[in-house]
Amino acid sequence: MERTLTEQEISKALDRNKLCSLATIEGNKPKQRYMVLYNEGLSIYLATNRRTHKVEELEDNPHVSLLIGYEIGGSKEDIVIEGTCSICTDDRLKEKVWNDDLENWFKGPEDPDYVILDIRPTHILYTEKDGHQREWLA
Numbered sequence: 001m002e003r004t005l006t007e008q009e010i011s012k013a014l015d016r017n018k019l020c021s022l023a024t025i026e027g028n029k030p031k032q033r034y035m036v037l038y039n040e041g042l043s044i045y046l047a048t049n050r051r052t053h054k055v056e057e058l059e060d061n062p063h064v065s066l067l068i069g070y071e072i073g074g075s076k077e078d079i080v081i082e083g084t085c086s087i088c089t090d091d092r093l094k095e096k097v098w099n100d101d102l103e104n105w106f107k108g109p110e111d112p113d114y115v116i117l118d119i120r121p122t123h124i125l126y127t128e129k130d131g132h133q134r135e136w137l138a
Contacts, residue, residue, distance in 0.1 A: 005126050005136040007042050013077055013126065014039040014068070022046060022117075023065040024057040024085075030065075031057065035117075037068065038097050044119035045097050049105060050087070051113055058085050064119060078127040081119070088116040 020037045023030050033054065038045040044066070048054060058064070068079040088094075091109070093116050098109040106114040124136040 005124060005134040007136070010079070010124055010126065010136060011039065011041045013079055014044070017068045017076075017079065019068075020046075021067040022054070023067070024054050025061045025063065026053070026057045032067075036101070037066070042121055044081070044083075044121065045088075045093070046117040046119065047097055047102055047106075048115060048117055049113045050089075050115045054117075055087055055115065058087060058117065062086065066119065077129055080125045081121050082123040083119050083121040085120070086118045088118045090116070093118070 014037065018037050020035055021032050022035045023032045025031070031053075035046045035048070038047070062084045064083055064085045066079075066081040066083075068081065069076050070078045094109045094114060097116055102114070108114075120138075121136070122138045125133060126135065127133050
């Protein structure tokens with residue numbers, strides 16, 4: 001393992017990668033799905049419908065893992081984030097995360113089914129394009 005990873009380096013990597021795979025736990029089994037990622041530094045947000053299975057799973061177990069990056073051939077960085085998730089209905093955050101792409105699923109930022117998954121990282125493993133790994137711990 002190389003030197004530790006800075007929050008600024010992680011933030012820049014997240015800015016370059018807006019698609020992630022979110023893993024939750026259902027019962028005692030992992031469950032994954034693709035999500036669009038929004039971030040401000042290490043504050044990571046995912047928009048979802050409050051009526052989805054993932055919200056139920058997170059209410060039972062708030063521990064999550066995100067897999068971000070990588071392309072076939074290994075041309076991109078790879079980021080694995082472990083953390084905890086809370087379900088947020090704060091109007092200011094919903095407005096901040098809102099974008100036109102969400103109109104496919106919600107009437108607007110005031111839609112009562114629109115919620116934000118607020119991910120708080122506890123451990124991040126970053127694999128650079130050349131295969132070197134660095135980590136960050138909360």
